[in-house]
């Protein structure tokens with residue numbers, strides 16, 4: 467496998483997988499399981515999330531349905547980590563895909579990957595009630611504790 471193939475973007479990968487019956491991050495209508503990308507023109511509550519070896523702080527976040535959150539994400543760890551906002555079922559499926567393609571890059575409205583000591587932001591509108599999660603799907607990280615919960619009331 468050459469470098470270009472290995473670094474195939476996650477979006478491309480997921481689009482390909484959608485054709486093979488298992489739609490992962492995005493449904494047929496281009497939706498996301500945990501809500502929708504935020505609108506930068508609207509107000510947002512800021513929540514700082516630190517990614518550590520191997521967990522997140524905070525590990526539980528509560529939001530109101532319809533609330534827009536600006537996640538300011540800092541990788542305080544010593545290796546690369548991800549923050550992928552979705553349902554648990556979707557993240558588990560996505561995790562399986564990543565075992566086959568661990569270098570899959572993430573830079574999408576609902577998630578990103580950050581190298582050690584880097585920061586990034588996700589602007590997200592929690593338009594659906596329910597319990598969602600953020601997780602790091604780099605192989606073994608989720609199992610070692612890298613999941614957090616978002617409760618949308």
Ligand SMILES: [Cu+2]
Nearest residue numbers: 547548602607
């Ligand atoms: Cu990680």
